[in-house]
Amino acid sequence: MNHGASSAVERTFSELAVGDTASSTHTITETTVDAFVTITGDRNPLHTDDAYAKTTHHEKKVVHGMLVASLLSELVGMQLPGKFSLILSQETRFKKPVFLGDTLTVTGTITQKSDATRTVTLALAITRSSDTVVSGTVVVLVEDTHI
Amino acid sequence: MKPFNDIVTEQLGIPKEKISDALTPADVPEWDSMNYLLFIGELEKQYNISFSMDEILGAASLGAVRALVASKGISV
Numbered sequence: 001m002n003h004g005a006s007s008a009v010e011r012t013f014s015e016l017a018v019g020d021t022a023s024s025t026h027t028i029t030e031t032t033v034d035a036f037v038t039i040t041g042d043r044n045p046l047h048t049d050d051a052y053a054k055t056t057h058h059e060k061k062v063v064h065g066m067l068v069a070s071l072l073s074e075l076v077g078m079q080l081p082g083k084f085s086l087i088l089s090q091e092t093r094f095k096k097p098v099f100l101g102d103t104l105t106v107t108g109t110i111t112q113k114s115d116a117t118r119t120v121t122l123a124l125a126i127t128r129s130s131d132t133v134v135s136g137t138v139v140v141l142v143e144d145t146h147i
Numbered sequence: 148m149k150p151f152n153d154i155v156t157e158q159l160g161i162p163k164e165k166i167s168d169a170l171t172p173a174d175v176p177e178w179d180s181m182n183y184l185l186f187i188g189e190l191e192k193q194y195n196i197s198f199s200m201d202e203i204l205g206a207a208s209l210g211a212v213r214a215l216v217a218s219k220g221i222s223v
Binding site for chain 2: 088089112114115116117118119121139141
């Protein structure tokens, strides 16, 4: 898997605006999936067993949806908003399966900013070429000051 | 426009039949600080309004939040 910036961007709440966007690119490999299986214990054969996966209508192993969705963590925690982020909620819709070797682009765009709660809402899109494989929203608290 | 009580149920987990303006965070296990932020954010989004931090920190009950929304010209 590829990773973006090595240190988190330090954007304060006042520096964020509706329309701000960021993206990163990741290629899902066997190593990525192995690490996810080790962490979560999800060894469902659709994700881990070639022979079984070939018997399904997918005809090959499908990458865990939650692995794909987890890519938003890097986007939010490292880029937008970055260092001062704390994710409060997320909603994701899994629209298409992802396979080993797929290169995914994760894009987040701020669609709402609440001064009262010091939160921003980002629209999330994870795409493979022109296909959106995951879409969703994430609400992030920006803790650049103590409230 | 989504009804206020629907947002209360979705964000704070309070069944509609138990919603009362007298409810406070002490009465509702789901009404923690994180959920309150999400609740306020959803109200701002649904009704296209904005609160100040002082306004939301000063709202001590569900009725106070409802009054705050009403003060922005929204009928709830």
